[in-house]
Every structure is written in C-alpha cells, then in structure tokens.
Amino acid sequence: MKFDSPAGDNLFDRARIVGKSTPRIDGARKVTGTAPYAYERHDVAAGQAYGWIVGSAIAKGRIVSMDLAEARAAPGVIAIVAATEHEPVGSSDFNFAPLFGGREVSHYHQAIACVVAETFEQARAAAGLIRTRYESADGAFDLKAAKPGAPIAMERGEPARSSVGDFDGAFAGSAVTVDETYTTPDEAHAMMEPHATIAAWDGDALTVWTSNQMVEWGRQALASILRMDADKIRVDSPFIGGGFGGKLFVRADAVMAALAAKAAKRPVKLALQRPLMFNNTTHRHATIQRVRIGADRDGRIAAMGHECWSGNITGEGPEDGTLQTPKLYAGAGRMTACYIAQLDLPEGNAMRAPGETPGHMALEVAMDELAEKLGIDPVELRIANDVKDRIPGGEQTKISDRHLTRCLREGAERFGWSKRSARPASRRNGRYLTGMGVAAGYRAAPARTSAARVGIDDAGRISVATDMTDIGTGSYTIIAQTAAECMGVPLDDVTVHLGDSRFPVSAGSGGQWGAASATAGVYAACVNLREAIAQKLGYDAARAEFADGRISGGGRSSALREAGAMSVDGEMSFGKFKQEYDIGTYAGHFVEVDVDVFTGEIRIRRMLAVCDAGRILNPLSARSQVIGGMVMAAGAALTEHLVVDKRFGFFANHDLAQYEVPVHADIPPQEVVFLDTLDPIISPLKAKGVGELGICGVGAAIANAAYNATGVRVRDYPLTLDKYLDRLPAV
C-alpha cells in the first residue's frame, strides 16, 4: 500500500482504542522478569558458553604481540578469538569504526579478543591473563585544536550548508545582534541494558539473539561484516532495555559472539562490560557552535546564522547542530554550515535527536540572549518569529501541520510564566536563587517503509508479526491498538510478536520514526486481512464494518472466526508528495530551577512540555517518552560529559559512577501536555513520533532558567557549579 496523498477522514478519526491511554501490554512480563532480554535467553540454544571481551589499552597504534598461552591454559577456557590471529572483519554501510581483527587499533577499548569459557567467571579470569604489547601512535583527540582546519561536512553527497538571502548583509544591518559560541561535550547513551548477544551456528547459518533497534539493518550489516549471505542470518531482538541510538548498529558484542561461537563450536553469550561501552561503542559527538542572530528593535529577526563544528573518525558524519535552525524561525538572511574535523576518538554517531539535541542547546540560548537584549519576553520573541506557514528557502517549503505558537502560549499559561521576573537574579527563596526558562523544540517527523504480517486464528484472535522493535518505547502496545482498531476486536484479542528478522521488515526504531511508520505498516496489513476475510465470507470489503469481533454489511453479520485461520502481509510505503512538506513535531519547554547561592548547585524544580505531534496513539506511553527525553536533557544540561583525555585519546570517565546521568533526586515533577492535533501528511493514522521531541529544547530551557536565576550566562555545557562560582553574589 502506498500513502500517496494526504489522509482524509478514516477509521482512526472514530477510534475507540487508538489514542486512548493504554497500559503497555508487555508490562506484566517486564515487571515479572518474564520478558527475556538478550543475555537472559537461556532457552534458545543449548550449551551456551560465556564470552568476555577484551578492549584495547591504547587509543591508536598497533598491537605488537598478544601472549595468549596462559589464558588458553586457564581453567574452563574453550577458545580465544584474538585480533592478531584474525583478519579484520568487514565494514558495513551503517558504521565505520573497525569492529575487530588485525593489528591496527583505531580507538580505545576497541575489541581485541574474546575469551570463551564454561563459566562467566572463568572467561573473565582468563581474559586478565592475556598479555598484549602495543606500539602507540599519535592521534588527533582535541576538537578545539582541530576546528580551524575542519572542512565542511558532506551529507548525501552535498556540502552541509544552507543559505537563503543575504545573511552577512542582514546581520551587519541589524540593530540588535547576538554573536556567541556554545560548546556541548561528548555524551554517552548510557542505556540500562548493555549491548549483549547470544550467537549460535547451525552449519553455515547464524542466529544472533541480541539487543538491536534496527533488525534488518543489523542483519545486513552482520552479513557485510562477517562476509556471508544475509539470508543465512537470523537476528532476534524482541525486548530491548534502552537504546537511544546506541543500538542502531551492530557492535562488537554481536560480532565477537558470532566469531567466538564459531571458534568454540558452541553457542556463546556475552555482554559488553559497562566500562567498555563508553569507548568501544558510539557516542554523541561534542560540538562547538557559533550562533549569530540579528533583529530590528521590535524583535523581528532579519538574520539567522548557525555554524557547527564536530569531529569524527574518517568516513563518519557530523553532529549537525544546525538542523532545527531553518525550521524554527523566520528571517530573510539565513545561513547554516556544518563542519567536521577528523579525530581519532571512538566513533561519534546517532544519539537521541542527533544534531537537534545539542543544536537547541545553542540556538535556544542565543534566542534567550537576544530577547534580553531586546527587552522582549522570550516567549513573545519566539512567537513573533515563528515561521508559521512556510519555511523560507529549500525544497520543503510547505508545512504539514504546525502549532508551535500554541505550544508556547499554552505552556506559558500553564506554567505561570507571567510570574517570571525579566530581571535576572532577582528572585530569592531562602538560600536559592530561582529562575524560569523557556525554549522551543523542533524535531523532524520522518516515516519509512514498514511491513507487517497480520493473522487471524480459528478463535478469531488476531496476531501481528513484524521485525519492528520495542526499545522501551511502547511499540508492542501501539501496534496492538492499531490492529485491534482496524480489525474491530478487543485489545486483549491481539498478540504482537516483534524483533525477529523472519518477520516482515519494518522501519525499526530510530529517528523518532518508529511509531508513525510501524503502525502504518500494520494498518496496511490489516487492510489486506480485512479484504481476505470479506472475500472469504462474501462481503464487500470496502463497505463492511469491522466491530465487536464481527464483520457486518449488506444486512448481515458474521463472526470473524468463521473466516478460519489465515494470515497476510502488508506494507506501507510513502509517496513523493510528502517531500514537498516539512513534517515536524513541536514543543514549548518550560523549566524552573533553584541555584544554591552558596555552592552554585543547580536543581530543577518544575518542568513542563507542551507537545504538538499529531494524533497521540497512546498518551500514557507517549508521556513516558517525553518525560524520558526531559530527563536525558537534564543530564545533558547539568552533568553528562564524556571527558576526553587528550594525552591518551579516550573518554576517561568510562563508568556509571563517573559519567553522571540524572538520578531520581535530580528530577522534579514533570508535566506533559499534548495538543489535540492531527497531521494528515504523515500517515493514515495522522500520528507523529514523540520519542525525540521530548529532549529537543529542554537543555536550553534549563540553561535559560539558570541564567534567569543567577544572571550568569554559561555557554559551555554541562552547566556545572564550577562555571558559576566566581560570578555568583558574594556570600
């Protein structure tokens, strides 16, 4: 099925199940420990041995030798796969960092060996007996130092820059300007479940039970990396303990499990040890961003410029902080540019709202700075410059459905924004300075081809199978809701199977496209099943009603189960008409903070997000997505920082004691409001994703609140107290 024109009135506009707050259907399994995660799939293959991954002790250079004798002789050891004894594995289209093999080391904690033993403890103990000698090479690890010569990044073969009108002239001619530079650090996904895989071979066929957001990408990548036929690979990933982009790609766990299982001639299970995750896998790259905004004295923006520098290994892309800038605000003269330096750190890659997360942390602070210079309320400044109807320049000039101004207005009203003092450092509450901040949020709403299989059994129960994943987002539930709605059966009569590459290929979970895409694919399959049932029972599918487990039409009615067991596939693809539109999701984020006047500790007291994302398929799980994004943004604003040791070329604070993600005590009451909107351009369900909208803008709202509280503007994230101390009031 192809979605090639805007959605008209359809069954979702009369929905009884879609759009209703629905507890997750896999919730009981999750809280009873019966939803097995990759490392816990003890029953899928007999005789599982345990693997332990050894990471490189240097960031760049060469392995001179590996002495494996003592480790091989250690108790319980079955096999050791070592880089010096293995050709480099292949690469894939999805990521570039070498995953294993050969003597070259390109980043710290790159996998150099896997020890397989009868027990976990034996594997770990033996790994400690491997003696590796290295020859270190110099590398480039300092983004600031590499910035001056950094070339423009390339995106899809084109230079990553945009220009509309005359930015330089408009900026020079503006009465009021902001020209500031902001920095954001490298960040880690730090999801709860580490990368983990059980691998088993059956002849030349490989199965990996793993934790991966993108099953089909993973299957194709593994085939390319292991240089084998993709049809010989099965990837199964039904439950995933968080990903945030860190599990978009095949990582060393899957590769090493596959190689180790082959060497051991046994199924092998392993997980990337937590201290390895930070340097072995991908991360969000640090950015340096220059934002220039020019406006007239009434606050009309005439010039909007945003440049972003980040660094990565050769071949990999930038963290493009400019993405949201052309989409948010008007202004005749516009420019963006994204530069990329070559660094020898681990691979930077997608992390929740890649580009937009750090991009808002610069742009939306610059807007706050402009508002202050103009003496205009920051909410009003944003509303006055909201692009509203058309995005200037570029191809996607039409806007599908956008209510950013409403987000900001309604947010201001609900949050009590009028109580904010425009004068910084003017509200005191005991030992705390109190402030409020606002930011707008924009995140694109892509949708991708997605397929599903929908079946009915003799009892009239519906089953859905698709390789779509649920990374904690609630995919199981919205898919069940969609199928129940389409087939006219109660939610309890739908079972959902996800994450297996034997199922039809879905869009997977990434880029906030999963919900919109996967439900559209399920809808397409349901349409086919409705037709099959109607045909079997002699109804006109176009006119038949599906409700209460029955099909009705032409004055008669039959139970669906009378059609007998059958199953059909369906796929939704998306037509070219969408390319004329900018399809986005929008938010107004409001934050109140207290800053300890003595210590400079920033503590968030209230958070509100007002979100516009079309139909909200399941307000309960959508809210979870948004508050999760807000939590992650709190970490990005206040504490999270992969510290680059520029001498050794690695992230030094590589565990969860040192890389500080927020804890419960950091997170205040959070409020989320969804506007009641529909986007007919996105899909038949008129629903857009929210998983990344929740993080876009929140960091800047926190920073703006901290400024409002203290009068101290910090442009270097995270906003740790040491950056405030010297500028706080004397005590």
Place this chain on the structure above:
Amino acid sequence: MRSFTYERAASPAAAAASVAARPGAKFIAGGTNLLDLMKLEIETPVHLVDVQDIGLDAVEDTEEGGLRIGTLVSNTALSAHPRVRRDYAVLTRAIQAGASGQLRNKATTGGNLLQRTRCSYFYDTNMPCNKRDPGSGCAGINGHSRQLGVIGTSDACIATYPGDMAVAMRVLDARVETMRPDGQARSIPLGEFHRLWGDTPHVETVLQPGEIITHVVLPPPPPGQHFYEKVRDRASYAFALVSVAAVIAPDGTGRVAFGGVAPRPWRVAAADAALPQGAGAVIAAAFADARPTEDNRFKIKLAERTLAGVLSQVRS
C-alpha cells in the same frame, strides 16, 4: 577477577592471624568497594578472610559518655542509632549523604574508613597509577582531575579519600581501635589513621599487615549545632566535590573538617581556631598549602562558599 580462596573467621584475633599469615590476603566485610575493585583487577587478593562472624556489630555507650561503634555496624544502622541521631547528628547526616540505601545496608563502619579513591586512572588498569601500580606514574596530575585532591597530595598522587562518614568522625575526634595479629590492641586518632600520599600512595593507612579495625570510638558529643553539607553535581549518588562537616557553638567557635579535597578528612587546628572570623579565614588557614590543578582549583572557592552557607545557619 582473579581466583582467590576464602574463609570465614570466628574472632578478630583469628581474622588478624589469618590475614597476617598469607601475603596478599585481605579482610572482607560488606564488600561494597572491594568486590568492585576485584572485578576490575584493581585489587587482586589471593585470599579473603570474611569477618562477618566476628561479632563487633554493636554500638555501646562508653563510661565517658561517648560511643563505641563495632566495626561491623552497618552504615544504615549507625546513621539510624538513636544516640547518633540525637548527639552526633553530623555523623547521621554524613552517612546518609553517601552512596545509596542498598549500599549503606551492606557497608560497614570499618570498611567505610578503608574505601579507596575514585580517581578515573586508578579505576582503569591500562593507565599509569602509582597507587595501583607503584612506580608507574600518575596520570591524574595532568589529566582528568576535577574530582581529585587539592591539598595533602604529592607529586606521586593527587587522589582523595572519597568518603563522607569519616569526615564527620574527624570533627568528632574519633579514634580507631584495632587489633594486631599478635593480639595487641591499639587506639589511633582518626586524624592520624589515613596517611598523606608522599612517595607511597599505595600505602593508605597506618594499619600494619593483618591489623584489623575493631571499633571506632567517639568521645562525648561536642556542644553546638551539627552540620554536614555535601556538594556534588547531581543531587544524590555521587561523591563529594567538597563536603563540610562542622560542629559550631553559639559563640561561633567550633570544629570543621573538609571532605573530597585530600587523602584524608581534612581538618587543621588553625582553621578551627579561625571559625569565629568567618569562612574566608578558615579557608585561608585550612588550604594554605593547597596545590590544586587547573581542573580542581574551584574546590577551594567552593569549600569557602559551602562553609559560608553553613555558618549562615548558625543560631547565636
């Protein structure tokens, strides 16, 4: 983690004798720090002597009006003890500012005094570290040192003692009671218990091989208001950037110790004496010989402002 042998001792004397008899042996109590370090092969004991059966798990009143705390009293139990809460509030506050509920249930009084530093390079066995691997160098001095020490450090090591409990005990003039392998007991002022790093940062306390902590003794409670202020980037479950333990009398005199800044809870007599002159004078006295890095220079200012916050709460 390396393989090791394990036994459970029945008495303090037996435990001390067992550890003394086996080079490379260590005591284990709650294990909240040691086991993590063993998993990373930062600690590689060949033999563990588990002390959980040796008694010493009670808090008793002393004749002088103080408390004698058995080494195996858990952090949770100690912080909740009625006399600690009533008379030594600084200690309750310090303990509850540390770790998590689960860890405090398991962590012991003696073990907490022996917890090891949290330097990034100490925790990464690929990196030089004089504390973990004597003579290999210090990666912290010119590296990621924001969390590390500003005073009492050396050219060999700039790590800190990371804990909270001991900082409170330091202002309370606690003493550490031990038993040596030969059965001799001794009593060590807490202020002399942790060594400054000097050239031997791997030797962290004055305990001799096999010497076991049996008690911590608190003198009668000092008069005054009790404070423990712990400053950190996130609101919980993080080590102190700086902490301040203080007991301040209504006339402004009192005692103050700082955590997160030095190889031991940092208390200086001249700083105590300067308390009536205010935070600036205290810090000038306490941190006169500070040697901060560019990354952690802020800790001195932070200590001053944190103490100012404490003093602002004193009821005169």
